[in-house]
Amino acid sequence: MTREEIDNNGDDMMIDDPNPKIENEFNVHYLRIYYGNLFPYSDIHKWLSYGHDGKHPGCDEYYFGRREFSFTLENDVYLRYKSFKNASAMEDAIKSNFPYKIDIGAVYSVDPDKRHAYAHSGTNLFTPVERELVFDIDITDYDDVRYCCSGADVCTKCWPLMTVAIKVIDTSLREDFGFKYILWVFSGRRGVHCWVCDAKARRLTNEQRSAVAEYFRVYKGNENNAKKVDLMGHSLHPFLARSYVDFLKNFFEGELQTNQSIFSSKEKYEKILGMITDEDIQSDLRGKWENSARSSLSEEATSLLRWEQLKKTLQSKKNKAPSLRTCIEEIVFTFTYPRIDLEVSKQMNHLLKAPFCVHPKTGRVCVPIDPNNCDEFDPLAVPTLSQLIEEINAGGLSMDVDDDSDKSLLGKSIKYFRSSFLEPLLKSCKEEIESSYKTKIGKSKDTFSW
Amino acid sequence: MEVIRSQKRTVSNDIVSTPTLPLYLTAPPMEVRLEEFELFAIDRLRVLKGVSDGLARGRNPNEMDDLVDTLWKEHMRLPDVSEMINKDIISHFVLRLVYCRSDELKKWFLSMETALFRHRFRIKKIEEQRAIVGEFGLPYKAVIGAELESLKERLVLVARSLCQTSSDVENIYYKVPFEEVPDLVATRRVLLQKGYAFVAGSQLVSLVVTQFRSHLSKALILTNRKWTTTIREREKDRLTPIVEALSTSYLGPDYTQSSEYADISLKDIDQVSKSSFPLCMRHLFEKLREDHHLKHGGRMQLGLFLKGVGLKLDDALAFWREEFTKKVGSERFDKEYAYAIRHNYGKEGKRTDYTPYACSKIITSAPGAGDHHGCPYRHFSEDNLKAALSRMGLSSRGMEDVMDKVRNRHYQLACTLTFEAVYGTSCDTGINHPNQYFEESQKILKSKNPTAPV
Numbered sequence: 001m002t003r004e005e006i007d008n009n010g011d012d013m014m015i016d017d018p019n020p021k022i023e024n025e026f027n028v029h030y031l032r033i034y035y036g037n038l039f040p041y042s043d044i045h046k047w048l049s050y051g052h053d054g055k056h057p058g059c060d061e062y063y064f065g066r067r068e069f070s071f072t073l074e075n076d077v078y079l080r081y082k083s084f085k086n087a088s089a090m091e092d093a094i095k096s097n098f099p100y101k102i103d104i105g106a107v108y109s110v111d112p113d114k115r116h117a118y119a120h121s122g123t124n125l126f127t128p129v130e131r132e133l134v135f136d137i138d139i140t141d142y143d144d145v146r147y148c149c150s151g152a153d154v155c156t157k158c159w160p161l162m163t164v165a166i167k168v169i170d171t172s173l174r175e176d177f178g179f180k181y182i183l184w185v186f187s188g189r190r191g192v193h194c195w196v197c198d199a200k201a202r203r204l205t206n207e208q209r210s211a212v213a214e215y216f217r218v219y220k221g222n223e224n225n226a227k228k229v230d231l232m233g234h235s236l237h238p239f240l241a242r243s244y245v246d247f248l249k250n251f252f253e254g255e256l257q258t259n260q261s262i263f264s265s266k267e268k269y270e271k272i273l274g275m276i277t278d279e280d281i282q283s284d285l286r287g288k289w290e291n292s293a294r295s296s297l298s299e300e301a302t303s304l305l306r307w308e309q310l311k312k313t314l315q316s317k318k319n320k321a322p323s324l325r326t327c328i329e330e331i332v333f334t335f336t337y338p339r340i341d342l343e344v345s346k347q348m349n350h351l352l353k354a355p356f357c358v359h360p361k362t363g364r365v366c367v368p369i370d371p372n373n374c375d376e377f378d379p380l381a382v383p384t385l386s387q388l389i390e391e392i393n394a395g396g397l398s399m400d401v402d403d404d405s406d407k408s409l410l411g412k413s414i415k416y417f418r419s420s421f422l423e424p425l426l427k428s429c430k431e432e433i434e435s436s437y438k439t440k441i442g443k444s445k446d447t448f449s450w
Numbered sequence: 451m452e453v454i455r456s457q458k459r460t461v462s463n464d465i466v467s468t469p470t471l472p473l474y475l476t477a478p479p480m481e482v483r484l485e486e487f488e489l490f491a492i493d494r495l496r497v498l499k500g501v502s503d504g505l506a507r508g509r510n511p512n513e514m515d516d517l518v519d520t521l522w523k524e525h526m527r528l529p530d531v532s533e534m535i536n537k538d539i540i541s542h543f544v545l546r547l548v549y550c551r552s553d554e555l556k557k558w559f560l561s562m563e564t565a566l567f568r569h570r571f572r573i574k575k576i577e578e579q580r581a582i583v584g585e586f587g588l589p590y591k592a593v594i595g596a597e598l599e600s601l602k603e604r605l606v607l608v609a610r611s612l613c614q615t616s617s618d619v620e621n622i623y624y625k626v627p628f629e630e631v632p633d634l635v636a637t638r639r640v641l642l643q644k645g646y647a648f649v650a651g652s653q654l655v656s657l658v659v660t661q662f663r664s665h666l667s668k669a670l671i672l673t674n675r676k677w678t679t680t681i682r683e684r685e686k687d688r689l690t691p692i693v694e695a696l697s698t699s700y701l702g703p704d705y706t707q708s709s710e711y712a713d714i715s716l717k718d719i720d721q722v723s724k725s726s727f728p729l730c731m732r733h734l735f736e737k738l739r740e741d742h743h744l745k746h747g748g749r750m751q752l753g754l755f756l757k758g759v760g761l762k763l764d765d766a767l768a769f770w771r772e773e774f775t776k777k778v779g780s781e782r783f784d785k786e787y788a789y790a791i792r793h794n795y796g797k798e799g800k801r802t803d804y805t806p807y808a809c810s811k812i813i814t815s816a817p818g819a820g821d822h823h824g825c826p827y828r829h830f831s832e833d834n835l836k837a838a839l840s841r842m843g844l845s846s847r848g849m850e851d852v853m854d855k856v857r858n859r860h861y862q863l864a865c866t867l868t869f870e871a872v873y874g875t876s877c878d879t880g881i882n883h884p885n886q887y888f889e890e891s892q893k894i895l896k897s898k899n900p901t902a903p904v
Binding site for chain 1 (some may be wrong): 604607608610611612613628629632633635636637638641642643644645646746785816817818819820822826829830831834
């Protein structure tokens, strides 16, 4: 991690300076202000307590305390197995450490702090018992199909790959798996995280998580193979077919062509020709395209035209070999289908960055993304630390994150988190606690009022 | 179960009503002769070892069905059917005692018994299979009427996506929570809707095997508890010595400790990589030298292999440091990568001395963007694989034989053929571990030229 020294003329009380020198997006002073005033401690605590707030006899008051957190501090010092009894303990710890990154782990069988007391030979009594089903999608995994950026960069031309990934995965999580309480979060720089918080999801075993991740897996590529997507079979599985028809096909033929023009140069189209298993068809198309190299059409129009030619050729020749029948879909999937990081999803003890953290390299806050409006999300418009600080300085208002009418930059995100995610989730958690308590005591009483 | 010394055994009436494929849910009340206690267990162990061998050689499911059938008839058959069932049950429960005693033993036993069960189940007729599903008390109902109609079109799509023709599309589907059939979900072999999987009659195997495995896993934990608290002490003059002797020498070498042939030093490593590494490790090694970096999967696969080959921790740290510092710098190496290397050698964290990956694990791994691990015979395109093989010195004829195996998905046989072509010798046992390839190769090279470094 590179860190730039900020020159603030030795002035630590930037918040009082009417003309602050906001020079860099991220630094430890801004971070202190952020964690001092803006981070939504009680919302995070409410979320991770899943209704165990101690107000109902069926609550497990130690539930929150068994959750693992980890802090990454300023000098890359990494502190694992941190746990907190309650919200204020968590708040105190964050305010005394000002971590550069906060990760959330699993809920364990015992308090992570006390795990050594339970170390046994042979049998391990310190094990994860609950953990959200999580996914991590990073745009660097798409570097072989985006031509505008590479590596850590992201722009409005390639971000739509993330948007379509959200749509495909979110739809499937709800329609195929029946999950309801799903939180999508911007990772702060170049990707998205997904937290599936249903009780059923939290109790999945590693094997079951692996199964869900593999269900979503289509792309099997790296530089060692030319054909990265292999859709065998006489037809697509209904999940893939729905994704193709509802999202991928239109995205490929529309926004992707506009932004990336994937056929417009020889280098670009050779990559696609390599996915066609028939040499004759390859040379046929190659010939056509080499000859038309100096046409007067724009890059985008050329690209679209060549795509049409490719489709037509493949359609007419599809009965030549079984592998050609799904070739068109394979090309579309290669460029557009979500590429999740399988390892993140498969294990309960995997740690994942907490929402509302700040990314150290961009200074942007890891805000939630509304899957129903993800087309509108712009990663380059996400509030940065310096913007938030400036807002505080300029407004002179008291920042009240508990005020629902708060129209500040961060307030919008927190409001969305609360109303669209947290409230419905907590309602269902409380219902579950109540009903399992009732079952436990085997009495039929009137419901406890909250 | 009661172990006795008498000549005659009283058979419980329960045995007769048990189906031919027992589920081992509870130990039935019966008496076992002491001799049978050990002999039955040994015979079953021969079967399990055969299963383990078959899996290590990458046999496909149909081949495993045949193998299991053969093994069972060879070691477990008795003239009387009820006697055969007794032997089946007794041997299973004895082995539970033997293999409950550590995590590693449990893991092996669980995998092999599950595989054994799976393949014995697969060869049963469908009516017998349904009866077994019923035995487990699984509450799954068949999907009928309007619900079935609404799903029909998509069920057909699923069948077609698995290359099944319309006539194969079945009549009976069970509605099952998706959690209970993870392997069917992972391979997209079922339709999913709102958290339920629609499992075809022919896919019952998956359901039952998951239940079997889950039940046995819990049972082993309980057995272990009973063993350590009461049985071991109580039986110390009778059964305990037998139990303790049974578990040794039945697991193949795991290469955690390297053998005498392997003790490579850093200065020889480049040469050794060209002369003795299997293709998967050679590729990783070359990429590491070329890119001065490997992603996590590659670091694990190559790192553990080198450990098995005899690279000491200090040399390993120096080796990885030499490469990585060319790209990320020495400070970052110390912070981000050195810890993981020490972890692999059991010097950090929970101090497990990790085992180098066998072929079966490498073949089933999933290399993604930027990765170079995995099995080249499986994960490379034909062109890339041929190029790599020609760099290993294979002739075009030899290459054709290898590619033929690859096309039939016999990746380990392909690697074995490569070995045979490179060293001009036959390898009857077949390659099932990269460290095995290395050791065999070193044996051959040293025998040809005892003094020269290889």
